[in-house]
Amino acid sequence: MTTTDARLNAVQIEAVGDLVDTITTNPDAAATVWSASVRWDGAFRSSATVRGFEPIPSDEPAGLGGDDTAPNPVEQLLGALGNCLAVGYAANATVRGIAIDDLRIDLRGDLDLHTFLGLDPDGHAGFRSIDAEVHLRTDAEPDAVAALHAAVAATSPVGHTLQRPIPLDIRPVDQEGPSR
Amino acid sequence: MTTTDARLNAVQIEAVGDLVDTITTNPDAAATVWSASVRWDGAFRSSATVRGFEPIPSDEPAGLGGDDTAPNPVEQLLGALGNCLAVGYAANATVRGIAIDDLRIDLRGDLDLHTFLGLDPDGHAGFRSIDAEVHLRTDAEPDAVAALHAAVAATSPVGHTLQRPIPLDIRPVDQEGPSR
Numbered sequence: 512m513t514t515t516d517a518r519l520n521a522v523q524i525e526a527v528g529d530l531v532d533t534i535t536t537n538p539d540a541a542a543t544v545w546s547a548s549v550r551w552d553g554a555f556r557s558s559a560t561v562r563g564f565e566p567i568p569s570d571e572p573a574g575l576g577g578d579d580t581a582p583n584p585v586e587q588l589l590g591a592l593g594n595c596l597a598v599g600y601a602a603n604a605t606v607r608g609i610a611i612d613d614l615r616i617d618l619r620g621d622l623d624l625h626t627f628l629g630l631d632p633d634g635h636a637g638f639r640s641i642d643a644e645v646h647l648r649t650d651a652e653p654d655a656v657a658a659l660h661a662a663v664a665a666t667s668p669v670g671h672t673l674q675r676p677i678p679l680d681i682r683p684v685d686q687e688g689p690s691r
Numbered sequence: 692m693t694t695t696d697a698r699l700n701a702v703q704i705e706a707v708g709d710l711v712d713t714i715t716t717n718p719d720a721a722a723t724v725w726s727a728s729v730r731w732d733g734a735f736r737s738s739a740t741v742r743g744f745e746p747i748p749s750d751e752p753a754g755l756g757g758d759d760t761a762p763n764p765v766e767q768l769l770g771a772l773g774n775c776l777a778v779g780y781a782a783n784a785t786v787r788g789i790a791i792d793d794l795r796i797d798l799r800g801d802l803d804l805h806t807f808l809g810l811d812p813d814g815h816a817g818f819r820s821i822d823a824e825v826h827l828r829t830d831a832e833p834d835a836v837a838a839l840h841a842a843v844a845a846t847s848p849v850g851h852t853l854q855r856p857i858p859l860d861i862r863p864v865d866q867e868g869p870s871r
Contacts, residue, residue, distance in 0.1 A: 521734040526756035531808050541804040545765050545818075549773030551794035554701040557777035559770025561762035567747060569774035576706035576782070582741035584775035584849050585725050590739025591771055593729030594749035595764035596861065597737035602756070606809075614731035624721040627846050628711050629786075636845075637852030638725075643861045656863075664861045665816075666807050669764050672817030677853045681776065681823045681844045683836075 522605040554578055585638065589618040595669035596643060603662045609655060613648035641673065702785040734758055765818065769798040775849035776823060783842045789835060793828035821853065 534541045549559045550566075555577040558566035569584055571577025582590065593616040604611050620641040626634035649656060664670065714721045729739045730746075735757035738746035749764055751757025762770065773796040784791050799822045806816035829836060844850065 523734065523756050523758075526753065527808070530754060530756070530804070531810065534804060534808065534810060538805070541808075541810075542801065543804055544799060544801050545763075545769060546797070546799045547762070547766050547769035547773055549770065549777055549796040549798065551777045551781065551791065551796075553781075554703065555778045555781055557774045559767075559773050561766040561770060564762050567762065567767065567770050567774075569771075569777070571778060573706065574710060576703050576710070577778075578703075582727070582744050582747065583725075584771045584778060585852075586727050586741040587739075587747065587767060587771035587774060588849055588852065589725060589727035590729065590741060590747050591749075591764045591767035592859075593727055593739050594737045594747075594767060597729055597731045597749070598735045598751060598757075598764065601731065601735055611731065616729040616731075617726065618729065619724055619726045621722065621724050622848060624710070624714060624723055625718070626851070627848050628707070628714065628721075629842075629846060630711065630714060630721075632845060635851055635855060636848045637850070637855060638848070638857055640858040640860065643859070644864045645861060646864060660861070660863050662809075665812060666809060668802060668807050668816045668818070669768055670817070670859055670861065671806070671815050672765075672768065672853065673857045674859050675815060675817060676856050677818055678820040679772075679823070679850055679854050680820065681825060681840070681850065683840050684824045684826060 519608065520601050520605045520611050522601050524605050527602060527606070556580060585620065585622060588638075589620055589641065592641065592643065592667075592669045592673065593618045595667050596645070596663060599663035599667050600645075600647065600659065603659055603666070604649070604651075607655065607659060607662075609649055609651040609659060611647065611649055613646075615646040617644040617646070618642065638673075699788065700781050700785045700791050702781050704785050707782060707786070736760060765800065765802060768818075769800055769821065772821065772823065772847075772849045772853065773798045775847050776825070776843060779843035779847050780825075780827065780839065783839055783846070784829070784831075787835060787839060787842075789829055789831040789839060791827065791829055793826075795826040797824040797826070798822065818853075
């Protein structure tokens with residue numbers, strides 16, 4: 512039984528269980544810090560490095576002045592949300608004993624360019640709203656699937672970050688000029 | 692002069708100028724829609740596809756039950772913010788005639804795992820706050836650099852998306868089960 516559970520959706524659910532046990536006995540263990548480092552590569556190109564992984568490249572479409580070599584930052588944001596929801600479905604389905612046969616999440620967000628382009632200085636430069644269409648294929652009962660959808664929406668780190676106002680501290684440090 | 696301006700920071704600033712002209716005469720042209728499609732790849736692995744670009748892979752560290760093959764979604768979110776700020780610096784510096792010699796942005800965010808793990812169902816699963824340390828190397832005057840920092844913070848699409856509560860519609864569509 513343990514072996515079967517451990518393989519549902521290919522998720523190593525014991526690791527999640529161990530973490531839950533750890534945090535239950537030591538709540539401070541739930542405090543995590545995540546980081547990324549971005550390097551500007553010229554024009555509108557840049558790349559984000561996380562731990563030892565391949566940098567995530569970024570660019571803008573030609574219509575926005577870029578060289579169109581990679582997804583742009585707002586598309587990456589949608590991707591991060593979708594990837595986060597995918598983890599949420601895998602984790603919550605597994606603890607509920609639901610097998611996922613297939614899962615695809617299509618994300619869309621609408622954004623008005625006036626503020627980004629400096630044409631509406633006090634406006635909102637970001638997404639006005641974001642839609643995520645969840646295409647889930649499973650044999651589970653409809654009630655169980657509905658509860659799964661609710662659990663994922665209620666626990667998504669990226670989803671909650673977007674739905675709440677997050678304090679953002681953009682801080683220039685050690686301004687290193689003049690360079691010559 | 693046009694040629695020189697066009698090459699500052701390698702940015703094709705005419706494209707941005709053209710877009711500003713277009714939107715000034717036709718404000719509706721500022722309404723843009725962005726999208727991404729995420730496919731679950733088993734366990735906590737997934738990938739986000741944007742237009743025709745290489746999918747952005749996603750996974751979780753082993754301690755969170757993943758196979759640790761890629762940055763996780765909250766790290767991707769930090770990367771998206773940093774990439775967005777990099778575009779903002781490149782664009783705003785270029786229109787102000789500021790040459791950027793080097794730019795690196797280090798991002799950190801703290802996140803409590805209780806809600807993600809279902810241990811605090813009504814809590815906040817996302818980042819509590821996010822810090823972005825901007826390491827900018829330029830010969831520009833301090834006042835011009837200070838104005839540049841302010842302009843970037845005031846116009847960042849990802850930054851604004853994080854700082855404001857964004858309506859998120861997570862919608863199951865055409866539940867495709869049973870599969871057999």
